[in-house]
Structures are given as C-alpha cells and as structure tokens.
Amino acid sequence: MKLAYWMYNGPAHIGTLRIASSFKNVHAIMHAPLGDDYFNVMRSMLERKREFTPVTTSIVDRHVLARGSQDKVVNNIIRKDKEDNPDLIILTPTCTSSILQEDLHNFAKRAAIETESADVLLADVNHYRVNEFQAADRTLSQIVKLYLQKAKKENVEFIKTEAPSVNIIGSVDLAFHNNHDMLELKKLFKELNININLILPQDCLVNQLKTLPKAWINIVPYREIGLSTAEWLKEEFDMPYVSTAPMGICEIANFIREIETILNNAGQNVDFADYIDTQTRFISQSAWFSKSIDCQNLTGKRVVVFGDATHAAAMTKILAREMGIKVILAGTYCINEKEWFEAEVKDFCEQIVITNDHNLVGDLIAQSEPSAIFGTQMERHIGKRLNIPCGVISTPVHIQNFPLSYRPFLGYEGANQIADLIYNSFTLGMEDHLLEIFGGHDTREILSAKLSTDMDTQWSKEASAELEKIPGFVRGKVKRNTEKFAKENGISIVTLEVIYSAKEAVGS
C-alpha cells in the first residue's frame, strides 16, 4: 500500500475512455461498480460537451457479483448496439472490476455475435501496471490495428495520396489545450502546402482508419499518446513518423526540417528554410520579444519545470534556449519516459527529476527557491504556499485547460502564447513583490471597521463565533444586514437566533 494524497496521472481506464469518447460513433461500456463512472462527469464538465458522453456503465453490484456479470455485460453491449448503432463498442473494466478476473475477452466475443452494427473490442490493458497515458496509447493502437488488419484481410489497396499528406495522431479528449493545438497544426500544414489525410482519434470514424496508410508521414505531437500507433504503422506499412513536438521556435524549426527531409527522401523537392526564417523573424513575435528590452528583467532568473514528458521537455528548452532563463530543475512524472526525457533536457538544466511523488517535487522547489515555476496544478498550489508564481504547462487536466480564447501551445501562435505565459508569470511575481513593499491594497479591515462603528449593536459570544464561521467575502454583508435587522426590530444584542431571523427576513 502507498500513502497517496494526490496523483499526476489518472488510472488506466480513464485513458481507454478518453480514446473511446474521442472517436465519432464509438461507444464504451464500462464494467464497474457505481461511482467508478466519473469519467462522464469530467468530460461533460471540463470540456462543456453538448453531447452525452458515449460511455455507459454496466453496474457491478452485490447481486451481479454473486451471479457473475457475463449476462449483464453482454446484454448491455447488445442493447447499446440497438440504441445507438455505434460502429465500435469498447469494453473496459476498472482497477476494481479487473480483479474479478472474469473472461472479458469471452464476454466481448459472445456479444459480438449478436451485435448488428458494432464491432466489439476489449481494451487490453493491465490496470495495475499502466497509467492513464499508457492505457490511452495502447487502446488507440489496438483500435488502429483492428481496422487495418481487417482492411488487409479485405485486400484494401493502400495507395499514397498524390500530393504529400500527413496523419496527425494525438487529438484526444481531456488533453491539455488540445483543440487549439490542432487548429495551429492545421494552419502550419496548410502554409507548408501539405494536406492532412486524417486526424485521430478526435471526430474520426473507425471506418476511416483504413485510409491511414495513404498519408506520407505520421505526426505525433505528444509522445505520451500516439507513439505506439506510429511505431506500428512504421513497422507494418513502412510509414515514417515525426515525434518532435513543435513547441517553441527552435523545435518548430526542427519539426519542419524533419518533415522536409522525409519528403525529399520520398522524391519531393521542397525547401522550407525561407518559411521557417520568415515565421521566426517576422511573423511570430516570440523571438523578437525575447530580445526586446522588456525581457532584460528575465536575466539570471532561475526556474523549475515539471510536467508530462512532452510539455516539460519543450518548456525546459524554450526557457533555457529561447528566453535565456536558468532552469535549475526539470522533471516529469512520466516515469516510463525517463531515458527520452533525460536525453532531451540534459543540456538545458542543472538537475533532472523523474518522479510521481508531488511531495518530493514540493520539497525540491522549496529548497531551490526559484523565481518562478512552470508545472501542473499541483506546482501552482505549491507555488501559492511558497509565494512563488507558477505558469501551468501540463496536465493533470483542469477546467482552465479549456479556455474559450485561443491559447495553443504548439506552432508559432503557441510560441507567442508561451512567451506571454512566461513573461506574465514573472511580472506577476514582481507585482507581488512591489505590493509587499507598499503594504498591499487590501483595505478589507478598514472598511468593515468603519461600517460597524455606525451601529451600537452588541454581539453575543455565540453569535460572534457564528459570524466568524461565515466566509470572509460575505461576512461583512451578513454583519451589516443582521445589525440593520436588529436596529429595525429594536434588538440591542445580536444572538444566534437574531442572525437566523435576519437571514429569513432578508430572504423575504
């Protein structure tokens, strides 16, 4: 057993469900007890989706446990097939139900005989050995394999598109600024005159998957989810892939150059050097911004970076190489990406940490006293406690990762956005500092003191205690209303009862 207060990464079934719900017309059946199905809440609330989340829980209760769940699971699959006519139904247990060691493969097989429109697939994931990202990566490649092997059997001809084209693998529900990243990638490829063959899994139909091999290159912007699909496609269909995240001016250039090389090896004659130069020097603002006078204040600043492997590595490089900021510590909670991460950041930081223990990260931050942190929601809170500003650059996912305004992290606009994020983090830090020197502009106490001196009402001990329990931001209002009520009713001492009566009276 592990004493745990907080997690950087969700359980495996969340990863599987993120893939299932990203596809169009795919339904997931979750074999789980009541309460394990909070994925639907997360997706509906965080992404503010208008459609019902295509995940149904086949509930395991005491009764089902006693009888075995085969009939219930199979019936729920068949029922969903009839109700929604999905193309594919994915069956997944959770940590809990996977211990039952039922033959879910057999459940899926049995259900598949009776479904009319849907294929049935059991997500093949070990719920105690892999995390959310690994499960998502694995489920995605499982689905891709299923449909491409099917296409092979049906002797579908895989002919390349006439003009250069790419697949983008890694557009997933409940990811970090993903929708905006995808728009940015689309724009980038349009400007490079490269067609997009397929984006998956978001809004992709499973029967479109057979067209995957038509593309020239697979693009994996985030290595956590999509890399094994790209690797399999390379093995099986000899499709090259690019797994450099186009985040920050330098990496965008590397990303484009990799594509250029692949296209030229395939007999094209493209040269993107001018495009990169124009974008970097004239279109994107971030390179110039880094040189501008504003950024002189960043000289000698020391920061800590922590997040998923993709974002933490990219941010480390941007901070060190593009902004001239000293990264004293770079780390990731993606433990399985250890080797890759170390190789990526070793030249850009003083220390590397690979851990999923947020206490350790907190201690390291406290010890190193950076001037800013770029991390997850957890580091943001650590920063709040230590009074160190923090820019959020990575999941765990949070409602703030679904802004209405355009906030990509990838591409040239992403580079602008990141530069703003970095600069504003520090500016706020300095503002805090100045506020401290001048005593701040918090005048709450003075205000409430003035307002209550107008009244001669006294408060009983219990009533004062009750008032203290009311949250600070409304306490003043409650106090004023109660005293007003007391005055109107000729009451000189506010007791508990007077508070409640006042509340009722104000409500009417």
Place this chain on the structure above:
Amino acid sequence: MSTEISELKFDCETGNYHTFCPISCVAWLYQKIEDSFFLVIGTKTCGYFLQNALGVMVFAEPRYAMAELEEGDISAQLNDYAELKRLCLKIKRDRNPSVIIWIGTCTTEIIKIDLEGIAPKLELEIGTPIVVARANGLDYAFTQGEDTVLAALAQRLPTAALTPTDVPKLILFGSVPNSTVNQLSLELKKQEIEIAGWLPTAQYNELPTVNPNDYVCGVNPYLSRTATTLLRRRKCKLICAPFPIGPDGTRHWIEKICSVHNKKPVGLEERESAAWKSLEKYTNLIKGKSVFFMGDNLLEISLARFLIKCGMTVDEIGIPYLDKRYQGAELALLEKTCREQKVQLPRIVEKPDNYNQLGRIAKLQPDLVITGMANANPLEARGINTKWSVEFTFSQIHGFTNAADILELVTRPLRRNNALDNLGWTNYNTTQKFT
C-alpha cells in the same frame, strides 16, 4: 394539470445509472469531524475520483489520504495488517488525529481485506481509535457513504451511568454544518426540548452517550443503516418523522419529536406560515411548473415533497435506493401533500436507467431536471433547464431558515434563463432562436 389521484407508484428499473461514489462522504465528514483522519483504502480509480471529479483539494495539511492498493496488495503478496500498520503509524506521527476512520471500497470488498478484523488489534497496538466504514459502490450510492460512517460511529457511542431519575435523552443523527445544528437546536429549544447530543460531533471524544430507550431521530433521509444500528444494537427508540427539509417537513419533524415528548407544539403553525410567507417571491416563480428528479443523493423524496407543497408538479422521482421504512413518514407526507395540492402522485423509480430517463425527459419536457453533473450540459444544450443534484448535498437545506436556499437553487436556472431572454441578446438573429 391532472387532478387524478392514485396510489404512490414504485418501480425498480435496476438500470445503468450514475451517482458519485459513496467515498465522497469523506469530503464533508473530514471537515465536520475536526480531529479525524480519513484513510480511503482503495485503488487509483478511487483516488483520482476524490481529486478530480469531486475537486477536493488536498493541498494544505490534508486530513485524509488514500491507502493506494498496488499489485502486491491485490495478489495478497503483502500482509494487510503490516501495510495498514505502517501507514497508520505514519499518519499518527504526522497528524496525531483523535480517530482514524478507514473507508473500505469496492476493492477491499472484492479482495476481502478483513478491515473489521484488523482494526481492533491495530487500534490497541498504536493507541489511536480506528473506525471502519465500508463505503463501497457495490452496496451503496453517493450520500450513503455518510450512513456507513455514522453507523460505524454509532457502535462506538459511549453509554452513561444512569440514575433512577434519568429520563430518556434525545440524540439527533446526520452530518449538517454547525450553523444548521444551532438552528435546529433553537427550534426544539422553543418547544422546551433539549437535544442531548448529535452524531457526529466536531470532536471524536465528544460523541454523545446513548443508553437503551434513548430517543434518536435522523435529519438526513439517507441514514437508514445508522437508524437500524441505533435501533437494534443500541436499543434506542427511533422517531420516524419526515425530514426537516422545507417549512412543511421541518414543522412535521418538530411535531413528531414533540409528540413523543408529550408536548404540544407552541407557535409552530405561525412559525411555518411565516416561513412560507418569506418564500413567496420564489414560490410565485415555480407554481405550476414541473420538475424531474433523475436520482442521485437520496434527498429526492424530501425535495419533491417540498416542491410539490410549493406548487410544482413532479414527473418522476428517480432515487438510487429507497428504504421504505426509514423514509416511511416522509413517503406518507409526500402522499398527503399531493392529495392536498390535488396533483398526480409521482412515479418513484429506484435504481433508474439513465438512458430510459432521458427518453422520458425528451417526451415530458419538464421545466426543470435535477440531475447529476454528467448529464447537465447535454440537457441544457437540448433546451432543458437543469440543476445539479450535488448542490443540494453541499448546501444548507435543513430547517425553516434554509428553505429559501433550496428555492434559491431551484429557481436559479429559471430566473437566469428568463433574465437572459429579457436582455434580448438571444434575438441577435431574426430567424433563428438561440437555444
């Protein structure tokens, strides 16, 4: 509006429905019992739920944690006793709580960790009381988690040495905020009824004493196991009353408590009518409107009864679990209220099937759907007003004073959508209406 009166109809769909996990109770109970530490013994799935879906923050000095079961625990390679001892000693050293409450989960049920067997031995060894509650999703829904904790605490209540002059005491059970405790206590004080204690208390060491024949009464409709434990194990007498939710429920609750104390309520009717008077600005808004409960927190029957009294009609009361004995007085009041208001008795659906319910909602087009969070945005996108059921769990809704807060919640979508319409921005296009 139909005036046909029939019997209360109970269905059990045994469908695929959603509620929050019963371990949610940790979120409010650790705040209520201030010297406690809650240890949820479960998997990553449980932990991610508490952190993510419930949005519970553990950033500053948390008084609850997960004992995360790993592969070695599941395959029984590790000794449960030794593992729990290690964690509890650490908790004791770091936080020194007065009580450690173990929250069992689905996983501890399935792998059959003998929590009840381990706790007494470990408690002796480490010198901190350990209370075991099996708040698992195999047996319970959402708010019933509180029931499992209070039922476990009920067994721990001390007994008092009695003198011949002692009369049976009154103990109330149900976790409500301290100000609600004060309000309900005041109401009973007006009737010259003293509450001897509440379960739970802010301090574990201040749990009330109970003796056989003491009176106990619940304030929350989801506490049937706690009631049973007090009744059977502690030989208390249960006052089965409607719950003190809404002025009508509160009045009946006080009346019932008065009646067992052989007291005639004083000024209670005036108190109730004054409360209704202060609610008029809300009741005028909802009179004649319909509401559909998808079912989530087991507050559904009480809320439906109150809203019917306010003049609403209820299409369906979905509820995850209904104990017809513990909720007996509440069900009787629901029936009586419907007859008084001359409205159709609502259909009560236990363990509803959410998919079927969405079909019924599409057909009935209720004015308001009270639902879990997963379905709220999609229903809003289909032009159906919704209110999150969890808001009623996390708001103060008991007693005369807080009835306004219930209606504040219920009327908010109606008021807001009316306000948005009146602002005129939905007429940005002359042919299309924004929904």
